[in-house]
Every structure is written in structure tokens, then in C-alpha cells.
Amino acid sequence: MNKIKLLSFDLDDTLWHTAPTIANAERAFYEHLQCNAPALVAKFDPDALREHRWQYLRANPGLEHYVSKWRIDSLNQALIESGYGEQSGQLAAAAYDAFYQARQQVYFFEHCADILRELSKDYILISLTNGNADITRLPISKYFHSCFRAEELGAAKPAAPLFLKALTQANCHAHESIHIGDNTHDDVAGAKAVGMHAIQARLAENAPEPHPLADQHFDDWRELPKLIQLFNAS
Numbered sequence: 001m002n003k004i005k006l007l008s009f010d011l012d013d014t015l016w017h018t019a020p021t022i023a024n025a026e027r028a029f030y031e032h033l034q035c036n037a038p039a040l041v042a043k044f045d046p047d048a049l050r051e052h053r054w055q056y057l058r059a060n061p062g063l064e065h066y067v068s069k070w071r072i073d074s075l076n077q078a079l080i081e082s083g084y085g086e087q088s089g090q091l092a093a094a095a096y097d098a099f100y101q102a103r104q105q106v107y108f109f110e111h112c113a114d115i116l117r118e119l120s121k122d123y124i125l126i127s128l129t130n131g132n133a134d135i136t137r138l139p140i141s142k143y144f145h146s147c148f149r150a151e152e153l154g155a156a157k158p159a160a161p162l163f164l165k166a167l168t169q170a171n172c173h174a175h176e177s178i179h180i181g182d183n184t185h186d187d188v189a190g191a192k193a194v195g196m197h198a199i200q201a202r203l204a205e206n207a208p209e210p211h212p213l214a215d216q217h218f219d220d221w222r223e224l225p226k227l228i229q230l231f232n233a234s
């Protein structure tokens, strides 16, 4: 019998390339505004709007773990500053929707979906993300027992709540689980801090060097099942 019961997965830069997805979503977001909020576009080019969003977060640090609300609220503020008054809320919600739709069009790393399908036969798979990707809208969701986002829990990795939520859902101990993710701070150090094993995904361009806390690391999805087996054999 396997010692490992739960595999929790980060999403961005672990299952798919994040940069092209975000670039597409930012483009869709701004194009929507070009069509629907010309006064805002006249005042903010894409860089200025991005800077406005960061400024808004600095003024409202409580939004840090609520990436969707942060984007909507900061755009609402930019629309008000552009003279849209009472229309701003509705315009911000519609522009966010354009972003969100595009955000779900992801570019999987090679072999990822096939390996997830295989792993789902032997393990409970749960996704844990700090971002706003929604895998319930993707075909691979059928391999996952559940999916949790930082903004649902009000706490982002590396804090413990997302990891503990996965352990509770899978009804297993930390030592019976492996978290797989690309971020050495949020994924590797965060998972190790709650006693889970950690495998570092080094798939994206400019992936960091293997972290000393990572139990294993991989740069090709086909390597992952063998690495997981090492924990069952130990």
C-alpha cells in the first residue's frame, strides 16, 4: 500500500506556463476597456493602469490575498478617476470578466495532463493556488478531488491554511502527503513548514535552482511518478 495518499499541486508555472496566459488576459482586459471605457484608456495606458493597480494595493494592503477583488476594486477606482461615476462598478465587473475568461485559457506543460490522469488513479489530487485560475472550468478537473484558492480562505501560501485544508479534505497526515509546486518560498518552504513533503517543479523558463528544503525536483512531468514512488519506498 502506498505511504503517500495526497498530492497537492500548485497551478501557475507548475501545471502550465503562466506568462503567456497572463499576457493574453491582460490584453483581453485592456481591449475590453478600449471598447467600453475610452476616457479611462485616454488617461491610463496599460503600464499606467498596472502601476495604478499596484498603488491601490499599497493603499489597501488587506487585498493582497484577494487577487480578483484587488483587480476589480482598483479598476473601479481608476474608472471613477476617469469620470465614470456610478457606471464604474458595472464597467469594472465586465472588464474583470473579460480578464477572467482569458485567464482560464492555459498552456499546459508537456505530458502534464497524461501524468495527472495516471496519478489520480492512486492518489487524492488537490490543487492549491494563490492565483485566480479556476481549474473546475478545465477538463483536467476530473482528476482532482478538490481545488482551493487563497482568496477563498483569506490566506495565501506559504501560510498554513491552504495546506491544512488539503490535509483535512484528504483525511491524511502531513507525512502522507506531497506538495508539488514551482515557488521555493510559497510552495516548497510553505509545505515543509506544515510537515508535508515537497517536490519542486522546475518547468518554467528561469526556474530557480533546486531549493535545499525541496525533497526532490523535476523539470519534465514524466519524471514525477518515479519521484513520488521514492516516498512510498522509503
Ligand SMILES: [Mg+2]
Pocket (backbone or CB within 6 Å): 010, 011, 012, 013, 014, 181, 182, 183
Ligand atoms: Mg506557481
